[in-house]
Amino acid sequence: MTERVIESWLTDMDGVLVHEGTALPGAPEFVKALRAKDRPFLILTNNSIFTARDLRARLATSGIDVPEGSIWTSALATAQFLKDQIPGGSAYAIGEAGLTTALYEAGYTLTESDPDYVVLGETRTYSFEAITKAIRLILGGARFICTNPDTTGPSQEGPLPATGSVAAMITAATGRKPYFVGKPNPMMFRSALNRIDAHSEVTAMVGDRMDTDVVAGIEAGLQTFLVLTGSTKAADVDKYPFRPSHVVDSIANLVDLV
Template sequence: MTRVIESWLTDMDGVLVHEGHAIPGAAEFVRALRDKERPFLILTNNSIFTARDLRARLATSGIEVPEESIWTSALATAQFLSDQVPGGSAYAIGEAGLTTALYEAGYTLTESDPDYVVLGETRTYSFEAITKAVRLILGGSRFICTNPDTTGPSQQGPLPATGAVAAMITAATGREPYFVGKPNPMMFRSALNRIDAHSETTAMIGDRMDTDVVAGIEAGLYTYLVMTGSTKIHEVDTFPFRPSKVVDSIANLVDLV
């Protein structure tokens, strides 16, 4: 590798943890980043939880991460909206991760003529809320989604996620949402700005070719694909783009910090 890596971005599920358990090498990797004071952020498309919630969940698995080192699609969405319409208003469908991020960005949550309808992930989508979103969008509110993931994991199997509900709203309104989370490189650029890092000296570690790697490439980052998550080694060559390097797991990268 010819590039000098000074800052790191890493996905969470499939890279650091799997079903609530730390992947071997993950705690050591994060500890090395902190010990050597490397700028880093842990990225996740999950908009359900606040950064504080996720910090606690990672700590339970043995990975100690400061709250400010976690960047969710909800936080990226709130930052994007604040840049677009400072102090605006939104009708939000989502959990505490999304509503807290919007509040902290100075947004007012309302059902009355909001600037935006913001759709995030939730385990309790209601027909009433979706109907309200459809009517507000038809009335002129702009449509934003935290991420395009159509399904999410659970112990019982896949669950419909943000992208699937967004498709329902699009079918009813004819309006496509703007997705902020991965694979939109917007999320990576907002993360770089947050830690004052530069793309040419930053690496992205991910487990998915179709989100982590492609967005990392589009954001100009050095990309590592790990084999501990979604994308399997035989699938890599089916994509029209390649990661900078494929490694077995996060454990292979500890010595590179």
């Protein structure tokens, strides 16, 4: 099926491993095979609301058993990026425990007073007061960082405004565009590769979205697998100016490649 040897794996979570809390076909077996063969791997998500511990518990309830250290969120990637940029810096953060915990564990001080960065993440309760504070801090010189560019997020009632939408409002008020760390920025993939000490030449990315997972995988130099269990359908692939290395029905097709 493939010419390049695959020694390490990166995989998206929603639409690849799970859908609305239920494991997708082949997902438990895929992760079990990775662990049994001691393959380096990380599960990636742009969701910055939850900690890796939270997500590990959510995956476990769907029958997918992964260690906490095998989950890489946009919040963790953002915290790592800031730690590399300004070690021991400070940030004003808008987000949930996934973001604030990651920043704290990266050695960052969370403050409303002259922070190095304003960091915008996902939350279900965006506060007008907090957004106003962020705008004033950015105008005062703080650098503007966002965990991910997603403009909407899912809920049972329908789409919710997400980080990208709120970032656009802050940009309109400040004239400052943020740096987005999460997918489709290949920065998130490179930080993931560093996390598991893997090389792009022998790593594959499994995703369900052409516009985030596949394009970022290509830009990071990875072999890419598009699964058709999520956002992108087979008929959509030809609409893009780039192509995944392989298109498969589901992650069940990849268990034997591990």
